[in-house]
Amino acid sequence: MADEEISILIGGEAGAGISAAGFSLGKVFMRGGLHVFGTVDYPSLIRGGHNFYMVRAGQDLVYNHWDNHDLIIALDANTIQRHWKELKQGGGIIYDSDEIATDSTDLPKDVKNLFPVPLKTIVKEVKGRPVVRNTVALGAAIGILGYNIEILEDILQEIFTDKGDKVVAMNVNAARAGYDYTKEHYSKKLAYQLQPSKKVQKNRILLTGNEAIALGAIAAGCKFYAAYPMTPASPLLHFLIAQAERFGIVTVQTESEIAAINMAVGASYAGVRTMTGTSGGGFCLMTEALSMAGMVETPLVLMLAQRTGPSTGLPTYTAQSDLRFAIHASHGEFPRVVIAPGDVNECFEFTIDAFNLADEFQIPIILLTDKHLLESHASTQPFSIEKLVINRGKLLPMTPYSDKEPYHRHRLTEDGISPRLIPGTPGALTHSDSAVHKESGFHGDRCSIATEMADKRYRKVPKLLKRLEKKPCTKIYGPKKADVTLVGWGSTKGVALEALRLLDKDNIKANFLQVIYLTPFPAEAVKAGLNDQNPILVEGNQTAQLGSLIKEHTSIELTKRILRYDGRGFNPLQLTRRIKEEI
Amino acid sequence: MEPPTRINLKTDETNTWCPGCGNFGVLRALQSAIVDLGIQREQVMLVTGIGCHGKMYNYVNVNGFHGIHGRVLPVMTGIKLTNHDLTIIGHAGDGDQYDEGLGHFPHAARRNVDVKLFTHNNKVYGLTTGQTSPTSTQGYVSKTTPHGAFPPRIEPLKIALASNASFVARGWVGDVDHLKELMKAAIQHKGFALVDILQVCITFNRVQDYQFYRDRVYKLEEQGHDSSDYYAAMQRADEWGDNIPIGIFYQETRPVYRTSLPQIEKTPLVKQPLKLKEFSKTLQELA
Numbered sequence: 001m002a003d004e005e006i007s008i009l010i011g012g013e014a015g016a017g018i019s020a021a022g023f024s025l026g027k028v029f030m031r032g033g034l035h036v037f038g039t040v041d042y043p044s045l046i047r048g049g050h051n052f053y054m055v056r057a058g059q060d061l062v063y064n065h066w067d068n069h070d071l072i073i074a075l076d077a078n079t080i081q082r083h084w085k086e087l088k089q090g091g092g093i094i095y096d097s098d099e100i101a102t103d104s105t106d107l108p109k110d111v112k113n114l115f116p117v118p119l120k121t122i123v124k125e126v127k128g129r130p131v132v133r134n135t136v137a138l139g140a141a142i143g144i145l146g147y148n149i150e151i152l153e154d155i156l157q158e159i160f161t162d163k164g165d166k167v168v169a170m171n172v173n174a175a176r177a178g179y180d181y182t183k184e185h186y187s188k189k190l191a192y193q194l195q196p197s198k199k200v201q202k203n204r205i206l207l208t209g210n211e212a213i214a215l216g217a218i219a220a221g222c223k224f225y226a227a228y229p230m231t232p233a234s235p236l237l238h239f240l241i242a243q244a245e246r247f248g249i250v251t252v253q254t255e256s257e258i259a260a261i262n263m264a265v266g267a268s269y270a271g272v273r274t275m276t277g278t279s280g281g282g283f284c285l286m287t288e289a290l291s292m293a294g295m296v297e298t299p300l301v302l303m304l305a306q307r308t309g310p311s312t313g314l315p316t317y318t319a320q321s322d323l324r325f326a327i328h329a330s331h332g333e334f335p336r337v338v339i340a341p342g343d344v345n346e347c348f349e350f351t352i353d354a355f356n357l358a359d360e361f362q363i364p365i366i367l368l369t370d371k372h373l374l375e376s377h378a379s380t381q382p383f384s385i386e387k388l389v390i391n392r393g394k395l396l397p398m399t400p401y402s403d404k405e406p407y408h409r410h411r412l413t414e415d416g417i418s419p420r421l422i423p424g425t426p427g428a429l430t431h432s433d434s435a436v437h438k439e440s441g442f443h444g445d446r447c448s449i450a451t452e453m454a455d456k457r458y459r460k461v462p463k464l465l466k467r468l469e470k471k472p473c474t475k476i477y478g479p480k481k482a483d484v485t486l487v488g489w490g491s492t493k494g495v496a497l498e499a500l501r502l503l504d505k506d507n508i509k510a511n512f513l514q515v516i517y518l519t520p521f522p523a524e525a526v527k528a529g530l531n532d533q534n535p536i537l538v539e540g541n542q543t544a545q546l547g548s549l550i551k552e553h554t555s556i557e558l559t560k561r562i563l564r565y566d567g568r569g570f571n572p573l574q575l576t577r578r579i580k581e582e583i
Numbered sequence: 584m585e586p587p588t589r590i591n592l593k594t595d596e597t598n599t600w601c602p603g604c605g606n607f608g609v610l611r612a613l614q615s616a617i618v619d620l621g622i623q624r625e626q627v628m629l630v631t632g633i634g635c636h637g638k639m640y641n642y643v644n645v646n647g648f649h650g651i652h653g654r655v656l657p658v659m660t661g662i663k664l665t666n667h668d669l670t671i672i673g674h675a676g677d678g679d680q681y682d683e684g685l686g687h688f689p690h691a692a693r694r695n696v697d698v699k700l701f702t703h704n705n706k707v708y709g710l711t712t713g714q715t716s717p718t719s720t721q722g723y724v725s726k727t728t729p730h731g732a733f734p735p736r737i738e739p740l741k742i743a744l745a746s747n748a749s750f751v752a753r754g755w756v757g758d759v760d761h762l763k764e765l766m767k768a769a770i771q772h773k774g775f776a777l778v779d780i781l782q783v784c785i786t787f788n789r790v791q792d793y794q795f796y797r798d799r800v801y802k803l804e805e806q807g808h809d810s811s812d813y814y815a816a817m818q819r820a821d822e823w824g825d826n827i828p829i830g831i832f833y834q835e836t837r838p839v840y841r842t843s844l845p846q847i848e849k850t851p852l853v854k855q856p857l858k859l860k861e862f863s864k865t866l867q868e869l870a
Contacts, residue, residue, distance in 0.1 A: 205869040215865070221857045224665060243865060248846045248858045250664050255690040259657040262650065266630075266661025269648055270669075271853040274661075292651050382866045385859060398854070422853060423628050423646035423662070424669050427584055433640065433649040434633075442596050442641050443649070 005058025006194050007066040008141065009083055012075030012134070015047045021073075021134040022053025023206075023377060024155055028142065029057035030206050030379045031151045032196030037062045037494070038206075039376035041568075044231070044315045050078050059197050063343070063494035065376075067571040070192040071144065073137050074100060075119070081105040090191045094140050094182070096120060096133065115144060115186050122177045132174040139178030144186050146193040149179045205382050209373040209491075210235040212344040212383075213277075213303055216351025218247050219385050222301070223272035226252040226263040231315050232371040233277040233305035257282035261289040261302070268298045269432065271395070271422035273355050277303035280322050281312070287330045290364055294334025296432040297410065297418070297457065299358035299365075299393075301351070306370040306490075308567040317567025318371035320490055320540030323549070326366045327519050333454065335361070335461050337468075338519040340368040342493030344378045346516070352388070353471065360393035360467065361460050362417055368518065370540070372569045373491035394419045401428035409441040412452060416459030465520055473522035476529050478511030484583055485530060486512040487558060488538040489546050491569070496538060498572035499579060508583070515546060523553040536560040536582050540569060587617050587624050596641040605783035606635060608756030609703055610642055613672070615759070616766040617645070628669045630659050632684065634676035635710050635784075636703035653684025656691040659698040666851045667697065667841055670770060677704040681717040681737045688739075689746035695774040696840045701766065702739065702777070705784040706791050713787035723790065740820040740832060743777045744813070750776035751816065751833040755796050756783055761829065768831060774839050781829070796827065803830030810834045 008025060012018050019040045026038040038055040054065040068086045072079065074095040084093065084107050092113030095102070098120035117140045119133045128136075135156065142149050156171040207215075214236055217225070227237045241251045250267075254260040260276045268274040278286060283304050293300045306322045308314035326338045337357050341347045347369070354365040396419050401407055407428040411418040418439075421430040431441030436453060438444040478500050486496045496512040503510040513529040515522065530550075537547045537558040542565045547558045560582045564570055585591060592614045600606050617627060627645035631637040633652035640649040646669075650658045655673040663671050680688060680702050691698065707725065708714040714727040718739070722731035743751045750772040754762035762780065769776035781800070783793055808830065809815055816833035841847055 203870060205866055207869045211869065215862075218865070219859065219862065223852050223855070224661065226661065245846050246858075246861050246865065248852070248855050250844055250847060250852055252660075252664070254657070256686060258654065259660075259687055259690070262654040262657035263661035263664075265650075266648070266658035267665040267852075268661075269658075270628075270662040270665035272665050288651055289654065296648070382863075382870070385862055390857070422666075424625060424666055424853070426625055429624060429644065429646050431640070431647040431649075433647075434651050435649060441647070442594065443638070 004060065005056065005062065006071070006145070006192055007054065007056045007069045008071045008073065009052055009054050009069045009086065010073040010075070010137065011050065011052035011079030011083060013047070014042060014045055014049045014051050016051070016075050017131060017134040018051040018053050018075070021138055022055050024152065024159070025138055025141065026055045026057070026377055027155050027206055028147070028151045029055070030204055031155070032148060033199065034058060034197055035060065035062045036206055036379040037065055037376065039065045039372065042316050050082065052079065052083070057194070059199055063497040064572055067573040071141060071190065073141055075133065075137060076100065077104055080107055084111065087111070092144065092190045094137060094144060096137070113190060115182065115189070117178065117181055119178070122181060123174065126170070126173040126177050128170050128174045132171055135171050135174040136178035139175035140182045143179040143182030144190050146188060146195070148196055149176065151196070201381070203382065204379050206377050206379045207344055208235065208375055208377055209341070209344055209347045209369055210375065211239050212347035213351045213367065213369070214239040214243065215383055216348040217275055217355070218243060218249070219383070219388055220352045220355035221273050221390055222249065222275050222355060224250050224264065224267035224274045225276065226254050226260040226267070227277050228254050228257045228260050228282060230279045230282045232307055232374045233279050233303060235375065236277045236303060257285040258289065261286040264300055265289060265293050265296070265298050268300055269296070269423070273359070274299070275301040275303065277305065279305045279307050280309050280325070283322070283325070283329065291330035291332055291334065292434045293364045294330065294336065294457070295332070295434050297362040298432065299362055301354045301358050301365050301367065303367045303369060305374050306368065308565070314567040316371065318491070318540065318569050319565060319567060320370060320492065321542070321545070321565065323368065323489070323518060323541070323545040326368045334363070334457055335464065336364050336366060336519060337464070337517065338366045338368055339517055340490040341373070342490055342514055342516070343373070344380055347373070348383045350516070356389070356391045359395060360391055361464055362393065362420065363460065368490065370491050393417065396421050396425065398422050398425045400426040408439040410437060410453065410456070411439050412456050415463050416456045461520065468517055468520065468522070471517065473517035474525040474529055475514045475516065476511055477514070479509060480511070482509045482511040482533055484508065484510045484579065485533040485535045486510060486538050486579070487530070487535050487546065488512070489515045489518065492538055492540060495570040495572055495575055499576045502572060502576040503579065518549065521549055521553045526550055527554045527556070530556055534583065536562060536579060538562045538570070538575065541565050584623060584625055586621055589614055589618055592617060592624070592644050594642055594644045598642060599638060600635060601786050603785045604635070605705060605756040605785070606639070606703060608759045608762065609701070609780055609782060610639060612759045612762040612766055613643060613701070615763045616770065619763070620767055620770060622670050626669055628662055628671045630655050630662070630671065630673045632675045632679035634679045636674050636676040636679065639674045653679050653682070654687070655680065656684060656687040656698070656700065660691060660694070660696050663696050663698050664841070664847065664852065666853045667847065668851050671698045672770070673698060673700045675700060675702045677702060677706060677716045677718045678708050681739055685737070689742060692743050692746035692748035692775050692777070694840045695749050695837055697774055699769050699776045700778070702779050703782040704739070704779050705782040705788055707784050707788040709784050709787055720790070738820065739777070739779045741817065744817055744820060744833060748777055748833070749774040749835050749837045752776070752778045752831045753781065753829045754778055755781035755800055755829050757793055757796055761802065765831065772834065774837055799825060799827040800829050801826055803828050803832065
């Protein structure tokens with residue numbers, strides 16, 4: 001009998017291929033027709049330490065990893081030591097009996113379902129290199145779950161095909177040997193058995209938030225991406241570099257974040273859609289040029305990947321503590337949009353919208369994300385570009401300029417948005433100045449000019465607000481009328497949706513208000529969503545930053561707050577317990 | 584647009600440099616270089632930083648971008664990689680490029696992006712009213728170094744050479760024709776080109792004034808300097824004192840950065856259409 005869902009944790013030292021193994025397991029489940037969510041937990045080091053990957057798969061949608069697990073796969077003793085308490089009732093542990101003596105851990109003697117597998121010995125038997133130990137473990141896990149080994153073999157074939165038949169064979173043999181071992185010794189010993197499902201469409205994709213944003217950028221026609229490596233934004237750079245030639249994109253790894261954003265503004269000024277990405281510390285360095293982008297009215301999309309701060313903080317762990325920073329960063333005043341997608345689908349959709357908004361309003365757009373969203377894998381339907389809309393706003397074509405009026409880059413217009421000429425267009429010149437400038441773009445320091453230009457930039461806002469009315473700036477999940485309303489933003493969406501299901505099981509009528517567009521703040525929609533219901537704020541920071549924004553814009557104070565800021569993000573059961581305490 | 588002339592390269596903006604400022608010589612040299620080379624004004628992009636030099640932006644009627652302090656090079660790089668048909672000329676100051684923007688300098692040089700950097704090196708901060716600059720000579724007295732500048736000066740030519748710049752030159756504003764020829768050579772060079780310009784701040788630098796340079800500068804080409812000889816260039820770059828060399832120190836032919844990017848081998852990025860034919864292929868790779 002198949003269970004509806006399963007949670008598995010695989011752990012070991014950094015360098016043991018934990019993340020790759022967890023991801024492959026997720027793919028195996030997805031190909032078998034299950035919904036998948038996988039997340040990696042790793043400290044900031046390259047070898048040693050403790051990494052673990054949690055993969056959850058189910059016949060219903062899964063939005064987040066789970067608190068406890070049906071199966072733990074331990075490549076080292078540390079994994080047992082740290083995680084045995086997270087075993088579900090009846091859950092089991094696969095461990096490398098060549099490497100681990102369970103009595104060296106705190107594992108109680110009465111824990112059943114221990115599945116020792118001599119991973120190292122099996123590696124030797126199949127003449128594998130030491131690195132395939134994780135592959136043997138995957139095969140062993142699939143044997144214990146009674147799942148389909150052929151799917152894993154296909155995936156290994158695809159992953160290693162570039163490395164030649166020998167490497168493919170070594171991995172396939174390793175997986176098969178692990179599978180055979182557990183089939184022989186532990187068949188159906190684990191209560192949780194998992195079958196491929198026919199309910200869910202099979203041609204789905206499994207990807208991270210970084211990859212979904214990259215795909216959104218590609219679809220939107222982003223042609224230039226410049227960035228300096230910084231966790232957890234680096235994979236966006238990696239993915240775009242890998243796709244650059246296919247889609248005609250120039251990607252530059254720069255000498256600093258300052259260089260990255262200045263290059264991006266330069267490229268945008270020269271006429272293409274442009275993006276840069278970084279995390280908090282890098283964004284600090286970018287703020288001077290962000291202000292420049294606002295002043296010269298040059299479109300820019302910036303992906304800000306939150307991680308635990310302040311300062312170096314926990315570089316590889318998640319947070320939601322840069323909301324106020326994203327909204328207020330930089331000197332002076334200029335309009336901007338801050339968007340916080342909550343899952344991979346929203347990453348794709350809102351990245352495309354970010355590029356349109358940037359062009360339509362000639363302002364910087366910040367995509368506010370975090371490690372949990374960017375580096376966790378989620379399965380979803382392949383993104384469609386059939387209904388793709390690209391709006392480049394008042395960008396002029398590069399055909400000879402023939403207007404009777406001389407071209408002025410910062411012409412004062414009714415809606416505050418001026419036609420944008422690409423340098424190199426025959427018949428006209430364009431000028432943009434980071435200093436206060438006249439319509440022509442040349443410097444002017446009369447006080448009337450400073451006021452006129454500031455007013456011009458802010459004349460865009462009413463039109464922007466109108467434009468955003470068409471967008472779901474907030475979303476409500478669950479019943480419209482509820483006894484309790486969870487309020488959150490960004491990647492907290494996943495765990496909030498899980499909590500709704502758990503609350504529903506306990507007959508608690510709850511819904512979730514997700515705030516997506518955070519600047520300009522959708523005050524009316526938030527007010528309507530709160531609707532005098534019993535609201536509980538759920539945020540990944542210490543100071544309830546969304547709460548303070550809600551207070552600022554609606555005068556409503558959310559006194560019930562569940563805040564977590566240790567870098568780990570919420571778990572569904574834990575969050576639900578906290579919610580019940582607050583009710 | 585009609586071909587460039589000394590007249591149409593002028594703007595209507597009021598010039599606010601001090602009377603006698605060395606920047607007038609740089610401005611004249613640049614306008615003459617563009618006229619001599621006959622580059623269409625629409626095809627020229629001028630990028631400037633923050634400082635007295637930055638006002639050049641207002642006085643040369645080509646496309647322009649006046650950015651923030653120290654960032655001329657990355658802005659130019661972004662523009663060049665987007666539209667390599669443009670001739671991209673950056674003007675920076677000594678504080679702008681060699682203090683605030685120093686971090687970009689060796690990287691632009693080693694990347695060999697085809698952009699031109701003309702630095703107005705007057706060895707003092709002008710627009711902030713006379714503080715010591717990174718190129719101020721040791722012992723230079725200003726309000727920020729009342730007992731004289733302690734550290735040795737930054738030597739831009741040596742940094743450029745050490746960073747594998749493919750064109751390294753020095754000019755001076757007292758010889759506008761010579762400076763113009765250096766600018767022309769730099770613009771025609773395929774790759775990153777530095778012309779460090781000994782400029783004169785008549786208001787704040789009373790040490791390196793017109794007379795100081797007039798007494799000391801000599802032309803490398805008159806001394807039989809071989810600009811393809813890297814070590815000779817380094818040696819000449821080390822000269823500072825009674826004799827100060829100007830001219831082309833070093834020039835080599837090296838592939839420009841763009842040749843490492845097949846996606847812009849021919850058509851500039853800005854002229855390329857949206858390419859989404861293989862979008863589903865990328866999606867399949869994630870299945």
